Amino acid sequence: MRNSTQKLSYLQAIVEAQREEMRRDERVILMGEDIAVYGAQSLFDEFDHSRLRNVPISENSFTGVGVGAALTGLRPIVDLTIASFVYLASDQIINQAAKLRFMTGGQLKVPIVVRTSTFYNNRTAAQHADRPYPLFMNIPGLKVVAPATASDAKGLLKAAIRDDDPVIMFEDINLWGKKEEVPVDVDFLVPIGKADIKRAGSDATIVSVAGCLLPALAAAELLAREGIDVEVVDLRTIAPMDKETILASVAKTGRLVIADNSHKVGSVASEIAAVVSEEGFESLRKPIQRVATPSVHIPYNQALERQLYPTKERIVAAVRAIL
Amino acid sequence: MSRRNSRPLSLHIPEPPSRPGDEADFSHFEIPAAGVVARPDTAVAASEIRDMVHTLVRVLDDDGRAVGPWDPKLDADTLRQALRAMMLTRAFDERMYRQQRQGKTSFYMKCTGEEAVACAAAMAIDSDDMCFPTYRQQGLLVTRGYSMVDMMCQIYSNERDPLKGRQLPIMYSSKAAGFFSISGNLGTQVPQAVGWAMASAYSEDTRIAAAWTGEGATAEGDFHYAMTFATVYRAPVIINVVNNQWAISSYSGIAGGDEATFAARAIGYGMAGLRVDGNDFLAVYAATRWAAERARTNQGPTLIEHFTYRAEGHSTSDDPARYRPSEEAKRWPLGDPIERLKQHLVAIGEWDDERHAALGKELVEQGKAAGREAESYGTLSGENVVQADSMFEDVFKEVPWHLVEQRDQAEAERQAWHK
Numbered sequence A: 001m002r003n004s005t006q007k008l009s010y011l012q013a014i015v016e017a018q019r020e021e022m023r024r025d026e027r028v029i030l031m032g033e034d035i036a037v038y039g040a041q042s043l044f045d046e047f048d049h050s051r052l053r054n055v056p057i058s059e060n061s062f063t064g065v066g067v068g069a070a071l072t073g074l075r076p077i078v079d080l081t082i083a084s085f086v087y088l089a090s091d092q093i094i095n096q097a098a099k100l101r102f103m104t105g106g107q108l109k110v111p112i113v114v115r116t117s118t119f120y121n122n123r124t125a126a127q128h129a130d131r132p133y134p135l136f137m138n139i140p141g142l143k144v145v146a147p148a149t150a151s152d153a154k155g156l157l158k159a160a161i162r163d164d165d166p167v168i169m170f171e172d173i174n175l176w177g178k179k180e181e182v183p184v185d186v187d188f189l190v191p192i193g194k195a196d197i198k199r200a201g202s203d204a205t206i207v208s209v210a211g212c213l214l215p216a217l218a219a220a221e222l223l224a225r226e227g228i229d230v231e232v233v234d235l236r237t238i239a240p241m242d243k244e245t246i247l248a249s250v251a252k253t254g255r256l257v258i259a260d261n262s263h264k265v266g267s268v269a270s271e272i273a274a275v276v277s278e279e280g281f282e283s284l285r286k287p288i289q290r291v292a293t294p295s296v297h298i299p300y301n302q303a304l305e306r307q308l309y310p311t312k313e314r315i316v317a318a319v320r321a322i323l
Numbered sequence B: 001m002s003r004r005n006s007r008p009l010s011l012h013i014p015e016p017p018s019r020p021g022d023e024a025d026f027s028h029f030e031i032p033a034a035g036v037v038a039r040p041d042t043a044v045a046a047s048e049i050r051d052m053v054h055t056l057v058r059v060l061d062d063d064g065r066a067v068g069p070w071d072p073k074l075d076a077d078t079l080r081q082a083l084r085a086m087m088l089t090r091a092f093d094e095r096m097y098r099q100q101r102q103g104k105t106s107f108y109m110k111c112t113g114e115e116a117v118a119c120a121a122a123m124a125i126d127s128d129d130m131c132f133p134t135y136r137q138q139g140l141l142v143t144r145g146y147s148m149v150d151m152m153c154q155i156y157s158n159e160r161d162p163l164k165g166r167q168l169p170i171m172y173s174s175k176a177a178g179f180f181s182i183s184g185n186l187g188t189q190v191p192q193a194v195g196w197a198m199a200s201a202y203s204e205d206t207r208i209a210a211a212w213t214g215e216g217a218t219a220e221g222d223f224h225y226a227m228t229f230a231t232v233y234r235a236p237v238i239i240n241v242v243n244n245q246w247a248i249s250s251y252s253g254i255a256g257g258d259e260a261t262f263a264a265r266a267i268g269y270g271m272a273g274l275r276v277d278g279n280d281f282l283a284v285y286a287a288t289r290w291a292a293e294r295a296r297t298n299q300g301p302t303l304i305e306h307f308t309y310r311a312e313g314h315s316t317s318d319d320p321a322r323y324r325p326s327e328e329a330k331r332w333p334l335g336d337p338i339e340r341l342k343q344h345l346v347a348i349g350e351w352d353d354e355r356h357a358a359l360g361k362e363l364v365e366q367g368k369a370a371g372r373e374a375e376s377y378g379t380l381s382g383e384n385v386v387q388a389d390s391m392f393e394d395v396f397k398e399v400p401w402h403l404v405e406q407r408d409q410a411e412a413e414r415q416a417w418h419k
Helices: A010-024 A041-046 A059-071 A083-087 A090-097 A133-137 A150-162 A210-224 A243-253 A268-279 A312-321 B046-054 B076-101 B115-124 B138-143 B148-156 B189-202 B221-232 B265-269 B281-296 B337-347 B353-376 B388-392 B401-417
Strands: A005-009 A028-032 A052-054 A075-082 A113-118 A143-145 A167-172 A179-183 A196-199 A204-208 A230-234 A237-239 A256-263 A289-293 B130-132 B209-214 B237-243 B272-277 B302-307
Touching: A005 A010, A005 A150, A010 A028, A010 A041, A010 A150, A010 A167, A010 A179, A028 A059, A059 A075, A059 A090, A075 A083, A075 A150, A083 A090, A083 A113, A090 A133, A113 A150, A133 A143, A133 A237, A133 A256, A133 A268, A143 A150, A150 A167, A150 A179, A167 A210, A196 A210, A196 A243, A204 A210, A204 A243, A204 A312, A210 A230, A210 A256, A210 A312, A230 A243, A243 A268, A256 A268, A256 A312, A268 A289, A289 A312, A312 B401, B046 B265, B046 B272, B076 B115, B076 B138, B076 B148, B076 B281, B076 B337, B076 B353, B115 B138, B115 B209, B115 B237, B115 B281, B115 B337, B130 B189, B138 B148, B148 B353, B189 B209, B189 B221, B189 B237, B221 B237, B221 B265, B237 B281, B265 B272, B265 B302, B272 B281, B281 B302, B281 B337, B388 B401
Parallel strands: A028 A052, A028 A075, A075 A113, A113 A167, A143 A167, A204 A230, A204 A256, A256 A289, B130 B209, B209 B237, B237 B302, B272 B302
Antiparallel strands: A005 A179, A143 A237, A196 A230
16 A cells, blocks of 8 residues: 555546545635535535634635635645736735744744646736745745646655645646545655755756646656756755755766746846755756746737746757757 | 634625536615605715615616606616617627637627626716726626727727727727726726726816726725725715626625625725616616716715626636536515616606617617728728837837837838748
């Protein structure tokens, strides 16, 4: 049982993570808009409805309610559905959840999990397609995770629920349907703050952020056919960042491309580039390349939208530029 | 410390009166007869009319007669114009819904059953008053005579899309038509409408503003902030809460509708509040006229709750059969706004079934013709798309260096990959 797996999609893995943690710990509760019909139907079938709440359309309120509930020792999962809805709840997340332990001299802890999804590349236009991880990476006291596989989604969400501090999880709807074998062990956790080498290589390092893992792996495959051996490091946790794994990889390859679908200015890629420049400069044989989204709002029309994000082609071109 | 109450605390979790498989049940609604609610003078103090938020302003009775003090006494031509506006809105909706199902666009939202809410308001305020809508007030544009072809081109995101492929289908915006834009995050337009109205007064203008929000989004902070500002400064604004009973899958009780009416929100702020039969064109028209007159005479803002029913899904991405009885729409006790206005026109001898059928046909043809033209500029599934370079237009008069860089980079990438 300990080593067995089951085939789950990314989205199913998220539901199973919540189910397992709700079974394990009755302090785990779930709140969100429309979740009884859209998102958590099977949890409503299994658990007492006092633990699941279809809430009023009021993001800052229900996140604040989550913070208040977390103060009593409950472990609320707050579902903010679409990443741009997180802006509405940002005062409760940034000014309250992230700061309370510090401001109260450690008297209070806020074990809340904020789940949200990035809806980019799906014709959802400027107000629904944001990938705002960098904004939250900039907040001390907040852990930010962004899994790119079903197993990581399950393991990171379970770890987030068990964590005593606020964690925000960015899910990627482009990955919802992606299936893989996922560990069934109820204590399978992916440690927060650990990157994962998804493909070992020696010629160059690609660090992928969130949903950029798939184009990064595809780029590595394409380059492998030409005899170029690329290492792909899946960041998984954006804050706190696993500097050790990134620096070790760059020490080995001497070349770094960062694939990040957030806007390039002040991106996660920018932070990784800064860290490697400060602490791994001697390893670098060529300048660091950031493949990110240009600083422009996301249009609805797919012909306009799809040209904006990191793709296999753009990542390959960036690797080639530094070989 | 002793506890007087040793029983454990418990929470109330609101549940709708009926679910799929149940009989639709609206018996808990108290619906007064048409014509029984008094019409206060528009100069009345808000504190004098608090009872208005607990009743329902209705003009059209069950026989289609216009009765009581709220009857706006519109002439027959205006009534026919109203009927045409609502029927055109519905014909447009039906056509675009079908086009979405055929893959010509990715998304659509109908306003079926709620046509009176927008069409009556558009006729009751002036054409240059400013509208801050949500996504179910396409009737404002239709009634104001905005081009149906332009609306379709926006939905198709084609080469004539006035918003150049940037916005979600149906999230129209027209400065010329006084139709702001539609927000993905909810409730933001309500304080904006208040701000527009305050600025209109500050500029010694005569135009007023109107906002619309669903009942579900009254839970957003923005709604309440707007109520405070509107009342404190007596802003010339009308805040419309369209209570169509459903916020996607959440019934109105989730937003607090079981405990008080949405119109009653006005009382706590000291604002005038009205609650109207949203499926009664004449009631919506009369209430809006009343609120507009208050606004124009510096008596301050009005909250109007439009009590109506969302007869179809929230959008083409929603399936209401999952959360409400399928025949609920048919059981809605306040009927259909088009049928009710038709019945009235027939009752006063100004309309008949033949003319109604002919008008219906004419409007379908009008929709078809507009559709043919719009589709000639492309649909989402077709070849014609907005030009990639258009991304860099319309924001800066002088394109700044970072966008020049981006434009060049985008062009270079397109050249490289499409070789």
